[in-house]
Amino acid sequence: MVEFEADLPADANALDADRLTASKASSDVSPRSAGCVLALHNVTKTFGEVRALRGVDFELLEGEVHALLGQNGAGKSTLVKIMSGVHQPDGGSLEVHGEPVSFFRSPAEARRAGLAVVYQELSLVPSLSVSANIFLNREPSAMGVVREGEILQLTRRLLERYDFPLDPKALVGTLPFARRQMVEIIKALAGNVRVLILDEPTSALMKGEEEVLFDAISRVTRRGVGVIYVTHRLREVFRLSQRITVLRDGQGVGTFSTSAMNMKSLVSAIVGGASVVGGKATSASDDEREQRLPEPVARVEASDAGGKEGAPYLELRGITNDKLHDIDLKVAPGEIVGLAGLLGAGSTEILETIFGLRRISRGEVRVKGKRVRSRRPADAIHMGAGLVPDDRAVNGLVMAHSIDSNVALPSLGLFTRLGWYLRRSAISRTRRAMSDLSIKAPGPATTVGSLSGGNQQKVVFAKWREPRPELLLLNEPTAGVDVMAREEIYATIRDTAQAGTAVLIASSDFEELMRLCDRFLFVVDGRIVHSATHSEVGTEERLNSLVHQQRDQLWEGAQA
Amino acid sequence: MTEFEQALDDGRLASRLAARVVTLAALAGRFKIYLVFLLIAAGFAITSPVFLTPTNWLNIGRNTALVSIVAVGMTFVIISGEIDLSVASVLALSGMTGAMAMAQFDNQWYWGVAAALATGAICGLLNGLLTTRLAVPSFLITIGTMSSVRGVAMLVTGTVAVPIISDPYNLVFGGGYVAVLPVPIVWTVIVVVLGILGMHYLSFGRKVYATGGNANAARYSGINTGTIKTLAFLISGLCASLAGIVLCATTQAARPDFASGMELDVLAAVILGGTSLFGGKGTILGSILGSLMIGVLNNGLTLLGVNSSAQQVAKGIIIIAAVSLAREGGFRLVRRK
Numbered sequence: 025m026v027e028f029e030a031d032l033p034a035d036a037n038a039l040d041a042d043r044l045t046a047s048k049a050s051s052d053v054s055p056r057s058a059g060c061v062l063a064l065h066n067v068t069k070t071f072g073e074v075r076a077l078r079g080v081d082f083e084l085l086e087g088e089v090h091a092l093l094g095q096n097g098a099g100k101s102t103l104v105k106i107m108s109g110v111h112q113p114d115g116g117s118l119e120v121h122g123e124p125v126s127f128f129r130s131p132a133e134a135r136r137a138g139l140a141v142v143y144q145e146l147s148l149v150p151s152l153s154v155s156a157n158i159f160l161n162r163e164p165s166a167m168g169v170v171r172e173g174e175i176l177q178l179t180r181r182l183l184e185r186y187d188f189p190l191d192p193k194a195l196v197g198t199l200p201f202a203r204r205q206m207v208e209i210i211k212a213l214a215g216n217v218r219v220l221i222l223d224e225p226t227s228a229l230m231k232g233e234e235e236v237l238f239d240a241i242s243r244v245t246r247r248g249v250g251v252i253y254v255t256h257r258l259r260e261v262f263r264l265s266q267r268i269t270v271l272r273d274g275q276g277v278g279t280f281s282t283s284a285m286n287m288k289s290l291v292s293a294i295v296g297g298a299s300v301v302g303g304k305a306t307s308a309s310d311d312e313r314e315q316r317l318p319e320p321v322a323r324v325e326a327s328d329a330g331g332k333e334g335a336p337y338l339e340l341r342g343i344t345n346d347k348l349h350d351i352d353l354k355v356a357p358g359e360i361v362g363l364a365g366l367l368g369a370g371s372t373e374i375l376e377t378i379f380g381l382r383r384i385s386r387g388e389v390r391v392k393g394k395r396v397r398s399r400r401p402a403d404a405i406h407m408g409a410g411l412v413p414d415d416r417a418v419n420g421l422v423m424a425h426s427i428d429s430n431v432a433l434p435s436l437g438l439f440t441r442l443g444w445y446l447r448r449s450a451i452s453r454t455r456r457a458m459s460d461l462s463i464k465a466p467g468p469a470t471t472v473g474s475l476s477g478g479n480q481q482k483v484v485f486a487k488w489r490e491p492r493p494e495l496l497l498l499n500e501p502t503a504g505v506d507v508m509a510r511e512e513i514y515a516t517i518r519d520t521a522q523a524g525t526a527v528l529i530a531s532s533d534f535e536e537l538m539r540l541c542d543r544f545l546f547v548v549d550g551r552i553v554h555s556a557t558h559s560e561v562g563t564e565e566r567l568n569s570l571v572h573q574q575r576d577q578l579w580e581g582a583q584a
Numbered sequence: 585m586t587e588f589e590q591a592l593d594d595g596r597l598a599s600r601l602a603a604r605v606v607t608l609a610a611l612a613g614r615f616k617i618y619l620v621f622l623l624i625a626a627g628f629a630i631t632s633p634v635f636l637t638p639t640n641w642l643n644i645g646r647n648t649a650l651v652s653i654v655a656v657g658m659t660f661v662i663i664s665g666e667i668d669l670s671v672a673s674v675l676a677l678s679g680m681t682g683a684m685a686m687a688q689f690d691n692q693w694y695w696g697v698a699a700a701l702a703t704g705a706i707c708g709l710l711n712g713l714l715t716t717r718l719a720v721p722s723f724l725i726t727i728g729t730m731s732s733v734r735g736v737a738m739l740v741t742g743t744v745a746v747p748i749i750s751d752p753y754n755l756v757f758g759g760g761y762v763a764v765l766p767v768p769i770v771w772t773v774i775v776v777v778l779g780i781l782g783m784h785y786l787s788f789g790r791k792v793y794a795t796g797g798n799a800n801a802a803r804y805s806g807i808n809t810g811t812i813k814t815l816a817f818l819i820s821g822l823c824a825s826l827a828g829i830v831l832c833a834t835t836q837a838a839r840p841d842f843a844s845g846m847e848l849d850v851l852a853a854v855i856l857g858g859t860s861l862f863g864g865k866g867t868i869l870g871s872i873l874g875s876l877m878i879g880v881l882n883n884g885l886t887l888l889g890v891n892s893s894a895q896q897v898a899k900g901i902i903i904i905a906a907v908s909l910a911r912e913g914g915f916r917l918v919r920r921k
Contacts, residue, residue, distance in 0.1 A: 445785060
């Protein structure tokens with residue numbers, strides 16, 4: 025095994041950030057390999073019948089951010105897993121600093137060679153502190169006794185170095201998701217890392233926090249570390265990366281210089297010809313797809329500005345509980361209303377309260393003008409509500425169960441006669457939903473956990489399809505979903521609204537809100553502080569600045 | 585049919601076939617453990633002339649009836665994501681209250697049955713409510729009730745045995761036959777059929793699976809997970825009390841120390857049957873096969889003349905080997921991430 029760094033002390037002092045840079049500066053990269061930290065040639069991999077990779081090439085230069093793009097199932101994850109030693113390829117070759125080496129046989133081996141991965145699913149121990157997590161299993165110790173003081177000091181230095189706003193003593197379990205991810209990244213950085221792979225790092229981050237991440241990435245690359253950046257958010261690609269490699273159907277479409285690409289050319293590289301996208305022929309016509317695919321900015325404007333003045337389907341009056349204060353809110357049938365706010369502002373809590381997951385201490389909920397008490401989700405579902413929760417793995421899906429089991433869950437009553445479960449009708453309804461939403465899976469019996477993120481999210485949507493809900497509550501509806509699936513989900517949301525469903529969306533993705541919503545409610549500290557129509561807001565940038573502005577105003581007001 | 589439709593149809597057929605292959609492969613993985621047991625059974629059949637006789641198999645059925653009946657209830661609890669360690673104590677207390685009720689009320693068999701089942705139901709409800717209301721892991725709650733319930737069984741009689749004089753009771757639940765089948769086997773079959781119905785054919789079963797598979801997702805889908813778990817405990821209590829009736833009717837007496845330690849045999853049977861201790865996965869039939877496998881093992885080793893101490897050692901080793909064979913990580917062919 026060739027290591028990136030010849031001398032890699034096993035003790036914890038190697039983690040000292042200062043020494044890390046020092047050793048980097050003195051490391052003699054042989055001239056012929058200068059620049060190229062990692063190169064894979066003609067990598068192939070099959071899983072059973074599925075050819076996941078068919079001869080992919082990939083090169084990572086020192087100090088670059090190299091975006092790895094492709095739809096779900098294009099082979100990105102497989103490629104990353106081969107690089108990091110999780111999977112062994114069937115064929116191909118690997119070069120590290122220009123030296124041909126054998127593929128890493130385990131993540132530990134890859135790690136020793138200086139390749140670190142930050143996965144979407146975090147690998148932290150919630151009950152331990154930030155510093156304890158960073159130094160997990162490599163604690164500096166004296167005669168078996170862990171030296172807490174040193175751990176704290178090292179952690180502080182690391183955090184300072186990358187300007188991560190984290191308290192080393194805080195328990196990871198108490199941190200919001202975005203902060204946990206920072207811990208994960210800093211943990212990956214706390215070693216002799218030469219290659220850092222980030223797998224959709226921003227999928228759960230907020231605007232402000234992305235900046236910190238991007239900043240940290242640029243600090244890392246300045247030291248010559250190559251970063252492989254896997255994402256579905258194309259804007260970030262332009263913002264961050266120098267080069268882009270696109271995969272499609274397990275093959276490399278090509279490696280491009282970012283400056284030579286624009287959004288349109290990039291989308292078409294990822295998606296291929298418009299006709300390829302939907303996978304096998306689904307019932308939707310290709311023309312229809314083409315229209316909404318490549319540059320899908322067109323929003324249905326017709327219903328803007330007061331077109332939906334009818335009686336609201338849902339009305340909240342002065343709803344107050346431990347997280348919310350005096351929430352007033354109306355959503356009319358067919359209307360799409362966005363809850364715009366920063367992480368932790370209270371948008372999630374508003375949706376969960378409506379859905380009966382949180383107690384209401386004061387205020388009233390009215391549905392079609394009539395006062396209702398929904399104490400639990402079953403009541404909310406009964407009155408026609410559906411919720412797509414924020415974290416599908418935690419709240420949305422039973423990962424180990426089949427698609428049809430998951431889809432049937434909220435409407436088990438429909439598939440029950442005298443207690444008897446009508447599996448056939450559940451399956452046939454699932455089939456219908458799968459083709460409507462173009463969920464790509466061998467069949468309804470496929471385990472949800474084996475699907476890609478985009479298809480999993482579509483399964484969550486499929487739970488709320490038939491009968492069409494009167495009220496659809498969406499929390500981060502496209503988190504961790506690829507471009508193609510995102511467009512399909514947007515289309516689904518619009519169709520549902522057009523059919524008369526009242527839709528309430530909470531999202532940290534302001535582009536998403538701008539593209540979907542007729543109206544916005546600005547949420548700060550559990551209050552709705554402002555509202556505006558789509559035309560009043562106008563652009564995504566303005567929405568972003570409005571959100572921050574509203575927050576700053578409220579906070580200043582509180583201080584005064 | 586146009587060419588396009590034909591192609592579409594072929595595609596669907598292919599994907600359905602692929603799904604079928606995946607299921608078959610998974611089944612082969614699941615069945616590996618049963619194949620190993622068939623081999624062991626074949627070994628017994630070769631070395632012992634008695635092993636394959638019908639009488640011997642009826643013996644195995646009778647000897648495993650108690651564990652099988654309790655295992656059905658336990659499967660519900662474990663699939664719902666909880667565990668019930670109090671089953672053996674509940675079995676003993678139910679048998680005891682049944683016997684005492686009959687002693688009290690003129691040796692009428694129905695009073696015995698009613699008292700026993702009511703005891704099981706109350707214990708099950710108690711386990712369920714304590715677990716869901718106090719939000720304490722059922723592992724701890726049922727360690728507590730295991731001890732207390734056993735204690736109650738001893739208290740009520742001052743630790744002495746209570747004889748059962750009702751002949752219908754002893755006959756219908758213990759010593760009788762339906763054709764050639766001993767009644768304990770008949771009761772096992774009834775409980776298994778009901779269990780399979782409840783777990784695999786009723787909507788209730790879907791809720792149990794979802795609750796154990798991901799309680800959050802179940803809750804977000806409108807399922808009252810607390811109620812489902814409590815009902816699973818109730819079923820477990822009822823199964824334990826029926827087993828108590830069968831055991832007491834067979835011995836024509838109730839003793840407070842009946843079936844002590846049996847919860848571990850039941851757990852072994854359920855886990856051998858492929859039910860995940862983490863919940864959300866498993867089958868009733870699997871648990872019964874697990875129970876039968878342990879029974880076959882006991883029976884075969886006895887026929888081979890292995891003494892009971894050595895039997896215990898062998899049984900333990902074989903169970904560990906079998907469970908490690910059956911674990912999911914051991915089989916991965918077609919999984920794709």
